[in-house]
Amino acid sequence: MHLTAASMQVSQQDFEKAQEQLKLLKKDPGNEVKLKLYALFKQATEGPCNSPKPGMLDFVKKAKWDAWKSLGSLPQDNAKQKYTELVSGLISAESSSQVPGAAAEEGRHDGYENIIVNTQNNITKITLNRPEMKNAISHEMYREIMKALEEAAKDDSTIVVITGNGDYYCSGNDLKNFTNIPADAMEKMAKEGEALDFVAHFIDFPKPLIAVVNGPAVGISVTLLGLFDLVYASDMATFHTPFSQLGQSPEGCSSYLFPKIMGAAKANEILLFNKKLTAAEACAHGLVTEVFPNRTFQKEVWARLKAYASLPKNSLAISKQLLRGVEKEKLHAVNSQECEVLKERWLSDECLNAVVAFFQRKSKL
Numbered sequence: 001m002h003l004t005a006a007s008m009q010v011s012q013q014d015f016e017k018a019q020e021q022l023k024l025l026k027k028d029p030g031n032e033v034k035l036k037l038y039a040l041f042k043q044a045t046e047g048p049c050n051s052p053k054p055g056m057l058d059f060v061k062k063a064k065w066d067a068w069k070s071l072g073s074l075p076q077d078n079a080k081q082k083y084t085e086l087v088s089g090l091i092s093a094e095s096s097s098q099v100p101g102a103a104a105e106e107g108r109h110d111g112y113e114n115i116i117v118n119t120q121n122n123i124t125k126i127t128l129n130r131p132e133m134k135n136a137i138s139h140e141m142y143r144e145i146m147k148a149l150e151e152a153a154k155d156d157s158t159i160v161v162i163t164g165n166g167d168y169y170c171s172g173n174d175l176k177n178f179t180n181i182p183a184d185a186m187e188k189m190a191k192e193g194e195a196l197d198f199v200a201h202f203i204d205f206p207k208p209l210i211a212v213v214n215g216p217a218v219g220i221s222v223t224l225l226g227l228f229d230l231v232y233a234s235d236m237a238t239f240h241t242p243f244s245q246l247g248q249s250p251e252g253c254s255s256y257l258f259p260k261i262m263g264a265a266k267a268n269e270i271l272l273f274n275k276k277l278t279a280a281e282a283c284a285h286g287l288v289t290e291v292f293p294n295r296t297f298q299k300e301v302w303a304r305l306k307a308y309a310s311l312p313k314n315s316l317a318i319s320k321q322l323l324r325g326v327e328k329e330k331l332h333a334v335n336s337q338e339c340e341v342l343k344e345r346w347l348s349d350e351c352l353n354a355v356v357a358f359f360q361r362k363s364k365l
């Protein structure tokens with residue numbers, strides 16, 4: 001690739017170094033980020049997109065073209081700067097969001113396979129730990145999260161944090177949950193009260209519960225955010241609830257909380273029409289408390305959480321109960337109704353076909 005710019009905020013050398021660093025990334029950054037990188041690189045090296053729009057059915061080329069076109073007239077030097085920042089963000093996220101695999105990690109709780117739980121500095125951290133599956137939540141993982149929440153409710157911690165290991169926060173329900181049990185998978189899912197019980201753990205959780213959303217969030221990991229007390233997000237996080245695409249319906253009390261938080265018009269766009277939000281949009285609509293640059297995300301968020309965790313524990317828990325108490329009964333009723341509808345959805349052809357289509361998808365970016 002030939003680069004031409006001479007006077008740029010980011011030197012040619014830094015830009016080229018970023019391209020090299022990108023190759024060293026151990027983790028696949030994911031399509032969303034790949035598109036952003038592609039667009040910024042093209043803008044930085046060729047300027048605004050003037051190439052003809054690819055045909056509607058050429059999905060990959062069209063996605064790339066859209067991403068590049070969306071940068072409009074962003075100057076080349078700005079694109080170069082953003083590209084370099086994005087790469088360094090990915091590198092630092094890789095080194096800081098990788099949870100040390102060592103069982104020797106201080107305060108680590110034993111007995112979990114799919115999550116890592118540790119308590120330190122008055123904070124119990126629950127890390128979703130299936131990075132190769134984008135932290136999709138399997139049956140076993142649902143059970144582990146419930147167990148971890150039950151233990152965290154009783155332990156010495158003042159606040160409890162949920163985050164993800166790797167580039168994703170969580171890709172939602174593991175769609176293999178529908179396929180692992182032969183033949184009667186959907187029926188079994190529908191009969192088990194797992195979803196109801198899982199969401200109830202969040203409604204009833206007695207301490208401040210904070211989501212540290214390190215990357216994209218999908219499905220139930222988004223809807224549940226309405227039940228958290230704080231949501232901090234990296235600027236690389238996105239929020240997507242593709243329920244109608246999947247022949248499913250909203251859960252996690254989102255059918256009640258999302259319109260309340262962001263107004264009916266926006267909630268409809270998100271929950272009915274699969275509109276994916278950027279972190280900045282989710283923050284503007286009240287789902288996210290604050291967004292941080294990915295480069296400094298872990299450092300800034302954990303410094304803040306440590307300060308919060310030194311506040312008086314009982315006062316925090318009592319105040320949370322006051323805030324939540326008025327709505328608890330309503331939230332359980334909403335959860336119950338959402339799960340009833342979901343059970344029917346899981347038995348529908350629309351849902352079955354969507355799950356089959358996911359596992360049959362061929363073309364990836």
Ligand SMILES: CCCCCC/C=C/C(=O)SCCNC(=O)CCNC(=O)[C@H](O)C(C)(C)COP(=O)(O)OP(=O)(O)OC[C@H]1O[C@@H](n2cnc3c(N)ncnc32)[C@H](O)[C@@H]1OP(=O)(O)O
Binds near residue numbers: 133198248
């Ligand atoms: C108690 C039950 C309560 C249930 C409540 C109802 C909950 C509803 C929901 O959560 S609906 C949302 C369900 N989630 C999805 O639809 C997301 C599906 N995944 C994807 O669309 C993509 O994987 C992606 C956009 C998250 C990431 O794309 P990409 O960056 O291209 O990565 P890969 O697709 O290659 O993913 C890597 C690897 O992970 C597997 N995987 C990712 N997410 C899921 C998932 N949710 N279920 C199952 N498997 C998932 C993916 O298949 C790849 O595996 P492979 O390499 O192909 O073996």
